[in-house]
Amino acid sequence: MAGAGEGAPGAPEGAPGARERFRDGFRAAVPYAIAGFVISMSFGVLATDAGFSAIAAVVMSAIVFAGSAQFTALSVIAAGGSVGAAVVGAALMNSRFLPMGIALAPSLPGPAAVRAAQGQAVVDSSWAMALRGDGTFDRWFLFGGTAVQYLTWFSGTVAGVLAGGVDVESLGLDAMFPTFFLALLIAELRSGRAKGAAALGALLALALVPVAPAGVPILVASLASLLGLRWKAEPDARAEDEPR
Amino acid sequence: MSDRDIWIVIGLCAAVTAVIKATGPVALGGRELPAWFSNVIQLVAPALLAALVCVSALADGDEWAIGADTAGVAAAGVLLWRGANIIVGVAVAAGVTALLRAV
Numbered sequence: 001m002a003g004a005g006e007g008a009p010g011a012p013e014g015a016p017g018a019r020e021r022f023r024d025g026f027r028a029a030v031p032y033a034i035a036g037f038v039i040s041m042s043f044g045v046l047a048t049d050a051g052f053s054a055i056a057a058v059v060m061s062a063i064v065f066a067g068s069a070q071f072t073a074l075s076v077i078a079a080g081g082s083v084g085a086a087v088v089g090a091a092l093m094n095s096r097f098l099p100m101g102i103a104l105a106p107s108l109p110g111p112a113a114v115r116a117a118q119g120q121a122v123v124d125s126s127w128a129m130a131l132r133g134d135g136t137f138d139r140w141f142l143f144g145g146t147a148v149q150y151l152t153w154f155s156g157t158v159a160g161v162l163a164g165g166v167d168v169e170s171l172g173l174d175a176m177f178p179t180f181f182l183a184l185l186i187a188e189l190r191s192g193r194a195k196g197a198a199a200l201g202a203l204l205a206l207a208l209v210p211v212a213p214a215g216v217p218i219l220v221a222s223l224a225s226l227l228g229l230r231w232k233a234e235p236d237a238r239a240e241d242e243p244r
Numbered sequence: 245m246s247d248r249d250i251w252i253v254i255g256l257c258a259a260v261t262a263v264i265k266a267t268g269p270v271a272l273g274g275r276e277l278p279a280w281f282s283n284v285i286q287l288v289a290p291a292l293l294a295a296l297v298c299v300s301a302l303a304d305g306d307e308w309a310i311g312a313d314t315a316g317v318a319a320a321g322v323l324l325w326r327g328a329n330i331i332v333g334v335a336v337a338a339g340v341t342a343l344l345r346a347v
Contacts, residue, residue: 101268119269135282172341201291221295228283
């Protein structure tokens with residue numbers, strides 16, 4: 001079955017097929033997609049406040065589809081920054097997808113162009129949920145998780161530009177974005193070494209905030225994962241059914 | 245920023261994001277996974293996510309900043325840690341933050 005591209009590398013015989021795994025990923029990501037809808041709505045409101053036309057805000061969510069990068073570019077534009085500063089800020093914020101894509105790469109079959117296309121499905125939540133205990137990824141689960149979040153990310157911005165005039169700050173909507181990532185983080189803290197990497201990553205990022213441009217602290221924080229070199233084949237708690 | 249410049253930002257952001265996402269899969273696709281690589285990969289998500297949370301909740305631009313949103317995120321964090329759903333989490337974060345700003 002692996003020859004038909006159905007199974008991920010090393011998938012056991014009788015493992016669920018692509019369709020089931022896509023559906024499982026889709027379902028697992030529904031809570032994230034609902035949260036993403038509201039966050040994307042706040043993007044739509046803030047973007048129109050910053051001078052985006054409604055169509056520009058919606059197109060940005062449709063073709064960039066990355067909350068952290070969109071909010072970074074938006075904050076640069078709202079502060080009167082240049083095109084270059086907005087794009088570099090967004091690129092640095094999205095640079096975390098580089099190590100994430102490297103991690104995912106061995107789990108993607110097919111020629112380079114097909115792998116490049118599949119790599120576009122990486123978003124933080126589906127990427128984290130699709131990671132298996134052995135370091136490989138369930139790519140169909142990833143695709144399903146991203147599909148539902150794409151739908152709500154797009155429709156959220158549409159709702160935001162239609163709503164308009166909402167005061168994002170007084171409604172506390174800006175606190176939802178870090179909370180979204182906090183929920184993902186807590187689901188990841190299953191082992192002592194994950195907690196160690198999280199603590200080190202947080203410290204690295206906070207230490208760099210005053211001296212490095214936006215995005216760089218987060219990219220550098222990924223180096224905390226090198227702590228993994230110090231552990232030899234410790235059994236991963238991820239293999240157990242018990243969450244966290 | 246003019247409408248035209250905004251469209252340029254959007255187009256460049258989309259192109260750069262696509263290239264970043266494609267780089268790993270193109271360069272390293274379909275290879276066998278050495279054991280050390282897997283050990284490192286397991287820790288990329290906690291490190292990146294912790295950094296994202298801390299920078300977005302504890303910093304404003306290039307300064308550390310603690311505000312109503314920090315308290316909102318912290319309150320949501322306690323609930324999430326105790327098993328609350330992410331939807332409850334973001335609702336509490338927004339509610340607590342809005343309340344603190346209102347008083």
